[in-house]
Amino acid sequence: MTIKAIREQFPILNQEVNGHPLVYLDSAATSQKPISVIESMEAYYKQHNSNVHRGVHTLGTRATDQYEGARDKVKNFIHASSTEEIIFTRGTTTSLNTVAYGYARHVLQEGDEIVLTEMEHHSNIIPWQQAAKYTGAKLKYIPMEADGTITLDAVCSTVSENTKMVAVTHVSNVLGTINPIKEIAQIAHENGAVIVVDGAQSVPHMQVDMQDLDCDFYAFSGHKMCGPTGVGVLYGKKALLEEMEPVEFGGEMIDFVGLYDSTWKELPWKFEGGTPIIAGAIGLGAAIDFLSDFGMDNILEHEQQIAQYAQEKLSEIDGLTIFGPKERGGLVTFNIEGVHPHDTATVLDAEGIAVRAGHHCAQPLMKWLDVTATARASFYLYNDESDVDRLVEGIQRAKEYFGDVI
Structure with a gap:
């Protein structure tokens, strides 16, 4: 399929901004949504709107089937073992906080170690800072190389027998660094630690396989992968999720409620208190269908070609610094000297x-x-080299303008 045909499936891209055709290079923050995702959510509200799991009427059954069908799509997309391992959340931040509050605070003790990297998004730092303060555990950081990568030697020298958790991003949202998650997971497990992965910048752009990576927890968001805002996923190994405590309490997540004590539903529903993100999950399922039609390997190859082209073109601009390694995901982060x-x-x-x-x-x-x-300029399946050319022209104008001002 041509880029023109792909772009036609994204209504928002067919517009002008400030008198120019829109070039959208901010997909790392949030991706645009194809018409199939928009229509799937519209159809739910127009034809099937009802709460799930509770009613026996027709609309309730339809809504439940679509909601749980989306969970099954997520399971297949990331190659989880079971739908019991798929928890719908508000997004990556909520997923990581769920692990920090529901798991880490209950298992960590004073003197235990939580290992991170300095390239983490705040959502994969602050929850662990709070868990460390609550439990007396301490934070350690894997040192980075000059190009913004981490070596397995550095991982091995940082993770120790006192390490109980390793929290690391799969792909850096700034540098584009793709971390060797499978090997890091192996090192963590050899030391008796649990690994938590921020997959916000990986799941939208590459094939991920929970069986191959052997992660214990893995978090990602729908809105970065052509899906709606307000929905995300926490994947967790079944045994760990069963060990975890819920972090939200109320309707839907309960089994039996008495006056002085209550019991919880089985997985995955014990982590989905209240009315769940029904339309969001359905939209996420439609986004998975959309991405699967293209093939995640094809999307990654396409983005990396654009990122390489961008690095080549931007490196020709005097006074411009590019941050991050040569081999990276689909983004380029840069600064212009003096601007x-x-x-x-x-x-x-x-x-x-x-x-x-x-x-x-x-x-x-x-x-x-x-x-x-x-x-930062970040790319997705609807971008091509012509967008990079527009970016280069824009940067040259910025240099000219601020050069005159300075």
């Missing part, structure tokens, strides 16, 4: 080009890079 990233993004927006500027919810990584902020 604040917010100013760069403002000039690009005037040209109809949407990029992200700021610390990207990764302030420790900004400190490691010795910058306060960066600009």
Whole structure:
């Protein structure tokens, strides 16, 4: 399928911004939504809207079938062993917090170690900071190489017999670094530790297999993978999820409620208190169908080609610094000498080009890079080299403008 045909499936891309055709290069923040996802949610509200699991009437049955059908799609998409291992949440942040509060706070003790990296998103740092404060565990960070990668030697030298949890991103949302999760999981397990993976930037862009990676917990969001906002997934190995405590209590997640004590439903519902994210899950299921039609290996190859092209073109611009390794996911993070990233993004927006500027919810990584902020262009299946060419033209205009101002 041509890029033109792909773009036609995304209604929002067919518009002008500030008098220019929109070039959307901020999919790492949130992806755009194809018409099939939009229509799936519209159909639910128009034809099947009802609460799930509770009613015996026709609409309730339809809604339940669609909601649980979406769970089955997620299970197959990430190659989980069972739908019992698929918990619907509000997104990656909620998923990681669920593990930190429902698991880590109950198993960690004073002197235990939680191992992280400095490239983590705040959502994969702050929950562990709080768990460490609550339990007396301590945080350790795997040292990074100069290009923003981590070596397995560094992992081995950081993870110890006192390590109980390893929390690491699969793909950095700033550097594009693709971490060797399977090998890190093996090192964690050899030391008796549990591994938690932030998959927000991986699941939308590459094939992931829970059986192959052997992760204990894995979190991702729907809105970064052509799905709606407000829905995400926590994958967890069944034995660990059964050991965990729920973090939300109320309707739907209970088995029996008495005046002084209650018991919980079986997996996965014990973690889905209250009315669940029904339309969001259905939309996520439609997004999985959409992505599966393209093939995740094809999407990754396409994005990496664009990222490589972008690195080549941007490296030709004087005074521009690119951050991160040569081999990366589908994004390029950069700064222009003498120009604040917010100013760069403002000039690009005037040209109809949407990029992200700021610390990207990764302030420790900004400190490691010795910058306060960066600009980031991130790519998806609806982008191609012509978008990079527009980006280069926009950057040149930013340089010219601020060069005259300075």
